[in-house]
Amino acid sequence: MDIATFLHLLHEEIGLTKHSGKKHLIHFSSARDYYACKSALKRMKSQFVNLSKVRDLSIIHAFSCTLRPDTKLRGIPGAPNIVEDTKITVHQAMGNKTTSRRSSNISGYHTIPWGIDQVGAPEVWNKSVGQNIRIGVIDTGIDYNHPDLRNSISRGINLLNRSMLPYDDNGHGTHIAGTIAAAGRHSGIVGVAPRAIVHPVKAFDHAGSAYVSDIIAGIDWCVHNDLDIINMSFGMKSYNRSLEQAVMNAYYRGKVIVASSGNDGKKKSVDYPARFPQVVSVGATTRLGKIAPFSNRGKQIDIYAPGERVYSSWLNGKYNELSGTSMATAHVSGVIALMLSIKPMSPLQIKSALRRCAIGLNKRGTTRWKPGYLNARQAIRAARQG
Numbered sequence: 001m002d003i004a005t006f007l008h009l010l011h012e013e014i015g016l017t018k019h020s021g022k023k024h025l026i027h028f029s030s031a032r033d034y035y036a037c038k039s040a041l042k043r044m045k046s047q048f049v050n051l052s053k054v055r056d057l058s059i060i061h062a063f064s065c066t067l068r069p070d071t072k073l074r075g076i077p078g079a080p081n082i083v084e085d086t087k088i089t090v091h092q093a094m095g096n097k098t099t100s101r102r103s104s105n106i107s108g109y110h111t112i113p114w115g116i117d118q119v120g121a122p123e124v125w126n127k128s129v130g131q132n133i134r135i136g137v138i139d140t141g142i143d144y145n146h147p148d149l150r151n152s153i154s155r156g157i158n159l160l161n162r163s164m165l166p167y168d169d170n171g172h173g174t175h176i177a178g179t180i181a182a183a184g185r186h187s188g189i190v191g192v193a194p195r196a197i198v199h200p201v202k203a204f205d206h207a208g209s210a211y212v213s214d215i216i217a218g219i220d221w222c223v224h225n226d227l228d229i230i231n232m233s234f235g236m237k238s239y240n241r242s243l244e245q246a247v248m249n250a251y252y253r254g255k256v257i258v259a260s261s262g263n264d265g266k267k268k269s270v271d272y273p274a275r276f277p278q279v280v281s282v283g284a285t286t287r288l289g290k291i292a293p294f295s296n297r298g299k300q301i302d303i304y305a306p307g308e309r310v311y312s313s314w315l316n317g318k319y320n321e322l323s324g325t326s327m328a329t330a331h332v333s334g335v336i337a338l339m340l341s342i343k344p345m346s347p348l349q350i351k352s353a354l355r356r357c358a359i360g361l362n363k364r365g366t367t368r369w370k371p372g373y374l375n376a377r378q379a380i381r382a383a384r385q386g
Contacts, residue, residue, distance in 0.1 A: 003036055003037050003040045004040060004044070005076075006037070006073070006076060006079060006080075007037070007040055007041060007044050007048065007051060008044075008048065009072075009073060009076065010050075010051065010054070010065070010073060011044075011048035011049075011050045011051050012050075013067055013068065013071060013072070013073060014050040014051075014053055014054075014065055014066065014067070015050050016068065017066050017067055017068050020068055020069075021066035021067055021068055022066065022067065022068075022069055022084055022085065023064060023065070023066055023084070023085035023211050023213055024064065024065060024066070024067045024071070024082055024083065024084055024085055025057075025062055025063070025064050025082070025083050025084075025085055025212075025213055025242055026062055026063040026064070026065070026080045026081075026082050027060075027061075027062045027080055027081040027082075027083070027242070028061055028062065028080045028081075029080065029081070031061050033080070034061035034062070035061075037063075037080075038056060038058075041054060041056075041063075053065055053066070055213065055217060057213065057216050057217060057220060057246075058220060058224075059216065059219060059220040059223060059245075059246050059249050059250065060216060060242055060245045060246050060249065062216075062242065064085065064211075064213035064216075064217075067082070069084065083242075085211045085212055085213050086211065086212045086236065086238070086240055087209055087210070087211060087212075087236075088209075088210050088211070088212055088215060088234055088235070088236045089204075089208055089209050089210070089234060089235075089236070090139065090140065090170075090172045090204055090208040090233060090234040090326060091233055091234055091235055091260045091262060091263050091271075091324050091325050091326040092172075092208060092263070092324065092326075110184060110187060110188065110189065110190050111187075111188065111189050111190070111311075112189070112190050113179070113189055113310065113311040113312065114287060114306065114310075114311070115179065115305070115306030115307075115310050115311075115327070115331055116179070116190065116191065116192050116331070116334075118287075118289070118306050119192065119305060119306065119331055119335060119373075119374045119375060119376050120375050120376040120377045121192045121193075121334065121335070121338070121376045123376065123377050124338060124376045124377055124380050125194075127342065127380055128193075128338040128339075128341045128342050128380060129193060129194050129195040129196075129338070129341070130181065130192075130193025130194070130195050130196030130334065130337035130338050130340075130341050131195045131196075131341050132195075132196075132197070132341065133193065133196045133197065133228050133229065133337040133340045133341050134154070134196070134197045134199060134225075134226075134227040134228050134229070135180060135181070135196055135197065135198050135199065135227065135228065135229040135230075135231055135333055135337060136199045136201050136218070136221070136222035136225075136227040136229070136230045136231065137173055137176055137177055137180070137198055137199070137200055137201060137231045138201040138203050138215060138218040138219070138222070138230060138231065138232050138234075139168075139172055139173030139176055139177075139200070139201070139202070139203070139204055139231070139233060139234070140168050140169065140170035140171070140172045140173040140174075140202060140204040140205075140206070140208060141156075141158065141166040141167050141168035141169065141170070141173045141174075141200050141202035141204075142156070142166060142167070142168050142173050142174050142177050142198065142200035143167070143168050143174040143313065143314070143315050143316070143317070144165065144167060145316075145317060146174060146178070146313050146314075146317050147184055147185075147188055147317055148178060148182040148183065148184035148188035148189055148313050149174070149177055149178060149181075149182060149183075149198070149313055151183050151185065152177070152181040152182065152183050152191070152194070152196070152197065152198050153177075153197075153198055153199075153200065154197045154198070154199050155199060155225075156199045156200035156201055156202070157200075157201055157202070157218075157221050158202040159201065159202060159203045159214045159217050159218060159221075160202060160203070160205060160214070166200040166201065166202030167202075168200075168202070168315060169205075169206040170204065170205075170206050170207070170208055171314050171315045171320065172204070172208055172233070172326065173200060173202070173204070174312075174313050174314055174315060175310075175312045175313060175314060175320060175322055175326075175327070175330075176231060176233050176312075176326060176327070176329075176330045177191075177198045177200065177313065177330075178191055178312035178313030178314075179191055179192065179310060179312045179327060179330035179331060179334065180192060180193060180196065180198060180231065180330050180333050180334045180337070181193050181194060181195075181196040181197070181198050181334065181337070182194065182312070182313055183195065188313075189311065189312065189313065189319070191312075191334055192330075192331055192333075192334025192335055192337070192338065192376070193334040193335075193337035193338050193341070195341075196334070196337040196341075199222070199225065199227055201218040201221060201222065203215055203217070203218045204234070208234075210234070212236075212240055212242060212243050213242075215232075215234075215243060215246070216242060216243065216246040219246045219247065219250050220246070222250070222255065223249070223250050223253050223255055227255065228255070228256065228337070228340055229255070229256045229257075229258065229333050229336055229337060229340070230250065230255055230256070230257045230258070231258050231329060231330065231333040232257060232258065232259040232260070232273060232274075232279075232329070233259070233260045233324075233325075233326035233327075233329045233330065234259075234260065234326070235259065235260060235261075235262050235270075235271030235272060235273065235274060236271060236272050237271060237272070238272070239272060240272060243272065243273055244272075244273075244276055247273050247276050247278055247279060248276075248278055251278035251279075251347050254346060254347065255347065256280065256336055256340075256347045256350050256351075257273070257278065257279045257280065257347070258279070258280045258282060258329055258332050258333045258336065259271075259273045259274035259279045259280070259281060259282065259329060260274060260282055260324070260325035260326045260328065260329040261274045261281050261282060261283045261284075261295060261296040261297070261300070261301055261325050262274070262295075262296040262325060263284075263294045263295065263296070263324050263325055264294075264296055265293055265294050265295065265296065266296040266297070266298070267297055267298060268297075268298040268299075269296060269298060269300070270283075270296045270297075270298065270300045270301060271296065274300070275300055278347065280302050280303065280332060280336070280350065280351050280354060281300055281301050281302045281303075282301070282302070282303055282304070282305055282325060282328045282329040282332050283295045283296065283297050283301040283303075283304045283305075283307075283325060283328060283371065284304065284305065284306070284307025284308065284323070284324065284325045284327065284328040285304045285305065285306055285307060285308070285328070285373060286307075286308040287306075287308055287309070289373065291304060292307050292308050292323070292325075294323065294324070294325075295307060295325055295328070296325065299370075299371075301371040302351060302354060302355055302371055303332055303354045303355065303358055303371055303372070303373075303374050304328065304358075304371060304372065304373050304374065305328040305329070305331035305332050305335075305373070305374040306327065306328060306331055306374075307323060307324055307325055307326075307327045307328035307331075308323045309321045309322075309323055310322055310323065310327035310330075312327070312330075331374060332354070332374055335354075335374055335376050335379050336350055336354075336379075338376055338379065338380060339353065339379050339380060339382075339383040340383075342380060342383045342384060343383050343384065345383060353379065353382035353383060354374070354379060354382075355371070356382055357375065357378035357379050357381065357382040358371060358372025358373055358374065358375070358378075359372050359373050359375050359378060
């Protein structure tokens with residue numbers, strides 16, 4: 001393949017797709033081809049302005065850009081593999097939203113939501129508060145002005161508009177961040193790991209929808225910025241090779257990836273990316289400690305955590321009760337932050353420790369392993385034992 005010719009045609013194609021285009025992924029047959037094209041792209045951008053619209057997905061050695069569905073580029077001899085991008089959605093909260101102002105009955109007091117209490121996080125705060133552990137939350141963004149999150153937020157990225165901060169225009173990402181690491185100075189709520197640092201990665205729009213290429217770009221950003229944990233409270237039903245490749249590459253670079261299983265009440269199936277073996281797959285429980293009816297479940301789940309009517313931060317400094325495996329995933333990411341603050345551990349060590357220390361569902365005398373409930377005290381003990 002003549003790289004210069006391909007990029008020239010790519011420039012022309014992008015110019016023709018202003019109204020009828022769809023996002024596509026461009027995969028190269030080898031790392032050598034990718035790097036050669038990347039180098040040529042950098043040189044040619046000044047001359048061919050449409051090439052500036054090509055996004056580099058270095059974690060999977062691919063590009064993404066908007067092309068026509070019937071793109072002629074596929075017909076070029078030796079051309080890269082060009083596939084249409086896929087949509088993915090946040091695991092939308094179940095039930096009615098109930099928004100309120102500050103939750104404390106008495107001004108100056110903190111509120112510990114029931115889920116944080118049930119996983120036993122307050123019992124271990126004298127040992128670990130997630131100090132200096134960095135968590136990428138790939139979601140709808142974050143409310144930068146929320147009083148309970150101001151001390152927990154660090155630099156992020158808006159993948160939908162690189163010139164803007166990753167402000168949340170949906171609420172889902174802010175809710176997730178609050179459960180992980182809320183830390184109001186004088187009042188408000190407290191998250192599982194109140195000294196952990198959240199890096200908001202806005203890949204989802206106001207409707208909670210994203211393209212897989214945006215997720216991959218988010219994973220790439222988290223890896224490039226050397227974050228410890230990647231929280232992914234979203235999913236899709238169908239397998240996606242590009243997403244799997246990004247997850248595997250992040251995993252092999254030592255990133256702990258936590259994802260929600262989905263809210264379809266399936267007994268033997270979970271959504272992607274939670275289904276990938278490199279990911280910590282999370283199901284949801286109720287206040288009574290039972291598996292939530294809406295939660296996907298089965299042997300592909302690694303751990304269950306609180307996901308029913310979870311109280312957390314919301315837009316405009318408010319609070320909200322939401323249900324879903326998304327909320328359960330946030331609890332798990334928080335506990336992993338507590339573990340990593342005690343001792344550095346690999347993604348495999350974290351996953352094994354969580355499965356080993358889970359409580360509640362394992363019955364004595366049975367040899368068949370079943371996923372259990374998240375418990376911070378047990379998780380800290382498992383981290384110390386290695």
